[in-house]
Amino acid sequence: MRRRQIMSMLVGLGLAAGSLLGAGPASAADTPPAEFGNDWHDPVTAAPPVSRPDAESCQVTLAEAEFRDFTPYKGSYTPPKECGESWSKVVLRLDGSVKGRQYDRLGHLTVGGVEILLTSTPQPSPDGIAWSVEKDVTRYSDTLRSAQPVEMLIGNVVNETYTGIFDVKVTLTFYAANGTARPAGTPDKVLAPAGTSLTTPRNSERILAEVYATGSGGGCEEYWYLTVPDAAPYSCRATGGPYREAQIKVDGELAGIAAPFPTVWTGGWSNPFLWYVIPGPRAFDIKPIEYDLTPFAGRLNDGRPHRVEVSVAGVPTGQTGWSTPTNVLVWQDEASTVVTGALTRHEESTPVNSVTYTPGSEHRLDTKGAHRLTVTGYLNTSHGRVTTTVSRTLANTSVHRWTEGENLDALKGSWRDDERVSSGRRLTATHRTYTMDGVTTLGAGARLRTVLTLGDRADTVVAHGRKRPTWARLDDTYSGDATYTANVPRDQRHAVGTTAERYRLRGSEGCYDRSLQTVQGVVTEDRRRC
Numbered sequence: 001m002r003r004r005q006i007m008s009m010l011v012g013l014g015l016a017a018g019s020l021l022g023a024g025p026a027s028a029a030d031t032p033p034a035e036f037g038n039d040w041h042d043p044v045t046a047a048p049p050v051s052r053p054d055a056e057s058c059q060v061t062l063a064e065a066e067f068r069d070f071t072p073y074k075g076s077y078t079p080p081k082e083c084g085e086s087w088s089k090v091v092l093r094l095d096g097s098v099k100g101r102q103y104d105r106l107g108h109l110t111v112g113g114v115e116i117l118l119t120s121t122p123q124p125s126p127d128g129i130a131w132s133v134e135k136d137v138t139r140y141s142d143t144l145r146s147a148q149p150v151e152m153l154i155g156n157v158v159n160e161t162y163t164g165i166f167d168v169k170v171t172l173t174f175y176a177a178n179g180t181a182r183p184a185g186t187p188d189k190v191l192a193p194a195g196t197s198l199t200t201p202r203n204s205e206r207i208l209a210e211v212y213a214t215g216s217g218g219g220c221e222e223y224w225y226l227t228v229p230d231a232a233p234y235s236c237r238a239t240g241g242p243y244r245e246a247q248i249k250v251d252g253e254l255a256g257i258a259a260p261f262p263t264v265w266t267g268g269w270s271n272p273f274l275w276y277v278i279p280g281p282r283a284f285d286i287k288p289i290e291y292d293l294t295p296f297a298g299r300l301n302d303g304r305p306h307r308v309e310v311s312v313a314g315v316p317t318g319q320t321g322w323s324t325p326t327n328v329l330v331w332q333d334e335a336s337t338v339v340t341g342a343l344t345r346h347e348e349s350t351p352v353n354s355v356t357y358t359p360g361s362e363h364r365l366d367t368k369g370a371h372r373l374t375v376t377g378y379l380n381t382s383h384g385r386v387t388t389t390v391s392r393t394l395a396n397t398s399v400h401r402w403t404e405g406e407n408l409d410a411l412k413g414s415w416r417d418d419e420r421v422s423s424g425r426r427l428t429a430t431h432r433t434y435t436m437d438g439v440t441t442l443g444a445g446a447r448l449r450t451v452l453t454l455g456d457r458a459d460t461v462v463a464h465g466r467k468r469p470t471w472a473r474l475d476d477t478y479s480g481d482a483t484y485t486a487n488v489p490r491d492q493r494h495a496v497g498t499t500a501e502r503y504r505l506r507g508s509e510g511c512y513d514r515s516l517q518t519v520q521g522v523v524t525e526d527r528r529r530c
Contacts, residue, residue, distance in 0.1 A: 030522045030523070031522070032519035032520040032521075032522040032524060033520050033521075033522070034496075034520070035494050035495055035496050035520060036273060036276075036484075036493070036495040036496070036497070036520050036521055037520075037521075038125060038126040038127050039125045039126070039127040039128075039521075040125055040129075040276050040277055040520075040521025040522070041277045041518065041521055041522060041523050042129050042130050042131055042277075043122045043129065043131040043276075043277060043278070043279060043284075044277060044278065044516065044523070045278060045279065045284075045501060045503070045516070046278075046476075046501040046502060046503035046514040046515060046516045047476070047503045047514075048503070048505070048512050048514070049134055050089075050091050050134045050135065050136050052089065052091060052173075052175060053088045053089055053175045053180075053181040054180070054181065055088055055175045055176050055177070055178060055179065055180075055181035056082075056083060056175070056176040056178065057083065057173050057174060057175050057176070058080035058082045058083040058173070058174045058176075059080075059171055059172065059173045059174075060077065060078070060079075060080055060171065060172045060174070061169065061170070061171050062075075062077060062092070062109070062111070062150055062152075062170045062171060062172050063075060063109065063150055063152040063168070063169070063170040064168070064169045064170070065152065065168060066165050066166065066167050066168075067105075067107075067153070067154040067155075067156045067165065067166040067168065068156055068158040068165045068166075069155075069156060069157070069158065070153070070155045070156070071153075072151050072152060072153040073150075073151065073152040073153065074149070074150070074151050075149075075150045076147065076148070076149055076150060077111055077112075077144075077147060077148045077149075077150050078147050079144055079145055079146065079147070079174075080174055083174040083175070083176040084176055084177070085145050086176075086177045086183045087138065087141060087174050087175055087176060087177055087183070087184065088175045088176065088177045088181035088182060088183060088184055089136065089138050089174075089175045089181075089184060090136070090137050090138045090140070090141060090144060090172055090173070090174050090175070091134060091135070091136060091137070091172070091173045091175075092116065092117060092134065092135045092136075092137045092170065092171070092172055093132060093133070093134050093135075093170070093171050093172075093173070094117070094119065094132060094133040094134075094168060094169070094170045095130070095131075095132050095168070095169050095170075095171075096121065096130065096131050096132070096133075096166055096167065096168045096169075097128060097129065097130040097131075097166075097167045098121070098122075098124040098128065098129060098164045098165065098166050098167065099124050099125065099126065099127060099128025099129065099164060100124055100126060100128075100162075100163035100164040100165075101124070101126070101161065101162055101163050101164060101490070102121075102123060102124055102156070102158075102162050102163070102164025102166075103123065103157075103162065103267060104120055104121050104122065104123050104265045104266040104267045104272075104275075105120065105121045105154050105155055105156050105166065106118075106119070106120050106121075106154070106155065106214070106216050106323075107119045107120065107121065107152070107153060107154035107155075107166075107168075108152070108153060108212075108325065109150070109151070109152045109170060110150070110151050110152075110192075110325075111140070111143055111144065111148045111149075111150055112143045112146075112148035112149060112192070113149075113192035114140060114143045114190055114192045114327050115192070115212055115288075115325040115326075115327055116135075116137050116140050116143075117133075117135060117137075117170075117285075118212040118214065118286040118288075118323075118325065119133060119154075119284050119285060119286065120265050120266065120283055120284060120286075121154060121166060121266070121284075122266050122275070122276070122279065122284075123266050123267060123272050123275070123276065124164045125276070125521075126490075131284070133284045133285055135285055137172070138184045138186060139186055139187060139190070139329065140186075140190050140327075141184065141186045142186065142187060142188065142189055142190045143190045144172070144174075152168075152170065154166050154168065187208075187329035187330055187331055188201075188330055188331055188332040189201060189329070189330040189332065190327060190328075190329055190330075191327065191328040191329075191330065192326075192327060192328075193308055193326055193328060196307050196308055196309050197305045197306070197307065197308075198300070198305065198306050198307075198308045198328060199303070199304065199305045199306070200297075200300045200301060200306075200328070200330055201301075201330060201332050202301050202302070202303050202337065202338045202339070203301070203332045203333045203334075203336045203337060203338060203339045204297050204300065204301055204330045204331070204332055204333075204339060205294075205297065205331055205332065205333040205336075205339055205379055205381050205386070206292075206294050206297070206330070206331035206423075207292075207293040207294050207296070207297050207300065207328065207329070207330055207331075208290055208291065208292055208293065208294075208328070208329045209248055209256070209290070209291045209293055209308070209326060209327070209328050209329075210288035210289065210290050210291075210326070210327050210328075210329065211246060211248065211258075211288055211289045211291070211310050211324050211325070211326050212286055212288045212289075212323070212324070212325045212326075213246045213258075213260050213288075213289055213310070213312065213322065213323070213324045214260075214263060214286055214322065214323050215244070215260065215263075215312075215321055215322050216265070216321065216322075216323060219319075219320070219321045220235075220236035220237070220238070220321065221315060221319065221320075221321025221322055222265070222268075222321065223236055223268075224238070224242060224244050224260075224262075224314075224315075224321075225242050225244075225262050225398065225411060225413055225436065226242065226400060226409070226411060227241060227242045228241060228242070228355075228357065228365050228400065229241050229355055229357060229365075231357060232357045232359075232363060232365060233363065233404075234363070234402060234406070235406065238314065238315070238316050238319075239316050240314050240316075240353055240355070241314075241353065241355035241365065241367050242314070242355075242365075242367055242398060242400070242413075243313075243314045243353045243355075243367060243369035243396055244259075244260055244312055244313065244314040244315070245257055245258070245259065245260075245312065245313040245314060245351075245369070245371060245394060246258045246259070246260050246289055246310070246311075246312055246313075246324070247310070247311050247312070247313055248291050248293075248308065248309070248310050249307075249308070249309045249310075249311075250293065250296045250299065250300070250306060250307070250308055251299070251306055251307050252307065252309075253346070254346075254348060254373060255291065255293055255295075255296055255375065256291030256292070256293065256373070256390070256392065257371055257373050257392050257394060258289045258291065258392065258394070258417055259394050259396065259415040259416070259417040259432070259434065260289070260312065261281075261282055261287070261415075261434055261456070262413070262415065262434055262436055262454075263280065263281075263282055263283060263286065264280040264283065264436075264452075264454060265280070265283055266279055266280075266283060268280065269438055269440055269450045269452055270440055270448060270450065271440065271448065271450035271482050271484070271497075273482035273483075273484055273495045273496075273497040274450060274452060274480040274482045274497060274499060275480075275499075276521055277499060277518045277521055277523065278478065278480075278499045278500070278501050278516055278518060280454050280478055281454055281455075281456040281476045281478055282456065288327070292388070292390045292421050293328075294377065294379070294388040294390070294423060295343055295345075295375040295376055295377030295388050295389070295390055296343055296375070296377060297339070297341060297377065297379055298339075298340060298341025298342045298343065298377055298378070298379055299342075299343060301338065301339055301340065301341070308326070308328070310324040310326055311324075312324070313351070314353070333381050333382050333383075334382075335382035335383075336381060336382045339379050339380065339381055340379070340380045341377055341378050341379035341380055342377060342378060343375065343376070343377040344376050344377055344378060344387075345374065345375060345376035345377075345389070346374075346375050346376075347372075347373070347374045347375075348371075348372070348373050348374075349370070349371060349372040349373075351369075351370070351371045352368060352369055352370040352371065353367075353368075353369045354366075354367065354368045354369070355367050361403065361404075362401055362402070362403055362408070363401065363402050363403070364399065364400070364401050365398075365399070365400040366398075366399055367396065367397065367398045367399075367400070367413075368396070368397050369394070369395070369396040369397075370393075370394060370395045370396070371393075371394045372391075372392070372393045372394070373391070373392050374389065374390070374391040374392075375389070375390050376388065376389040376390075386423060386424045387422075387423075387424070388421070388422065388423040388424075389420075389421070389422045389423075390419070390420075390421050391419070391420045391421075392417070392418065392419045392420075393416075393417075393418045393419075394415075394416065394417055394418075395415075395416040396413070396414070396415045396416070397413065397414055398411060398412065398413030398414070399411070399412050399413075405442075406442075407441065407442040407443075408439065408440070408441050408442075409439070409440045409441075410438065410439035410440070411436060411437075411438055411439075412436070412437045412438075413435070413436045413437075414433065414434070414435050414436075415433070415434040415435075416431070416432065416433050417432040417433075417434075418430070418431050418432070419431075419432075425464060425465040426462070426463070426464045426465075427462070427463045427464075428460065428461070428462050428463075429460070429461050430458060430459070430460045431458065431459045431460075432457070432458045433455065433457045433458075434455065434456055434457075435453070435454065435455035435457075436452075436453075436454055436455075437452070437453045438450065438451060438452030438453065439451055439452075442486065445485065446485050446486045446487055446488070447483055447484070447485055447486075448483065448484060448485070448486040449481070449482070449483040450480070450481070450482055450483075451480070451481045452478075452479070452480050452481075453477065453478065453479045453480075454477070454478040454479075455475070455476070455477050455478075456474070456475075456476040456477075457473075457474060457475050457476070458472075458473070458474045459471070459472075459473050459474075460472050460473075468508075469508075470507070470508045470509075471507055471508050472505065472506070472507035472508070473504075473505070473506045473507065474504070474505055475502075475503075475504045476501070476502075476503045476504075477501065477502050478499070478500070478501045479499070479500050479501075480497065480498065480499040480500070481497060481498050481499075482495065482496065482497030482498075482499070483495065483496055483497065484496075484497075495520075496520060497518075497519075497520065497521075498517070498518065498519050499517070499518045500515070500516060500517040500518070500525075501515070501516050502514070502515045502516075503515075510530070511530040512530055513528065513529035513530045514526075514527065514528050514529075515527045515528075515529070
């Protein structure tokens, strides 16, 4: 397997741009105990580490702090002089530790106002755990070339009950561009919009917005996929049901749509024993939604500020619970002072959000959602007129079943997000599918059991003129089955659980395939197939 080649290709296709927990192999030699104890294996995932070029490197500490409340870490960043200003890759690494008792918490890191990491934390064992997250942040090189303020926060509450303090260090490793390590192709500008106001360079020829959209904060929007209409007897309600759609508008006109990923945090589905060792997909490295705004570049290039707004359709009016930090990435036409153009096509289907509630001894909610948007625009660049068309089609189906008191609570859902972008002679087609199939039951002796499978899949093909197309396929599947006694102290829970993850990346240049399995917090399998 040519791991470096395929990982570089998959990063270029947007399938492995942010990574990844557990850079080293997990030990699979220990015998599992009969039930969970006071310690378990440190968190790990089957995902690959970020590939690194064979080049001179320099390291900078970006943040180092203990998070015990909602006071952010504030510091400063200075780029390393030893590795020049042109880098082949920049890798962020977060190393953390925590022990005692603590909820999972959300965290973010900004440099110069640009969001470069959105993360969440594992829940600790009494004896303590350590974990790490890696992410390729090369695309933010424009921001990293100059001194910048740094802010990081993992909001936390520490008291006599919740004792866990998050001790975190974040570093950046820069790999110089020399020899075979060529400079990375990165955006010319990385912009952090001031509120909803955005002014782009007048010679922009490609514009992408990335939105770190998460339903979080401890309220019902953390479990948006389980919400039901107001008339149904369930603890989490939303007028229109569970359909959610992340939208971006330019000057009030819909410019992009996307299906938000149904992230499950490490306390999710009422069962932390599912996540102590293997987190759900994306839980520690939240990937941003990308919107190609190039069809609107002719409008945005007029030198004036424009209104760029991000919202989540389906959230009840006035209800909080979603975070949508946004960056804008810009590529410029070096041979032009001003690039002109226009939006020539804007076609939107009527949004579908159908919810059918069926009462009974077992309540049921059937949901179907769909939406389609196509936009086209052209730009008069120094290398000719370039027309860009972006088409995106969303579809969601789910069946939610529950009983009185929610002693049974089950969901089977699927979200599809198909995107096709043609620009000049380049065509990129991406088909994303997210799945969730789970059930929680509360039975005799207050034994709470959760059985859950999560899927994160994407197929991408890139064609450029007469060149041979490149392709990549991602399949990240998590499964877990855990049981414990509810509403008793930790040492009386008698918890048992098995979890597994298989992470597969295949493409036109190779493959990566790794499986993990745990029993009562002990890694019992760590297998590589490629």
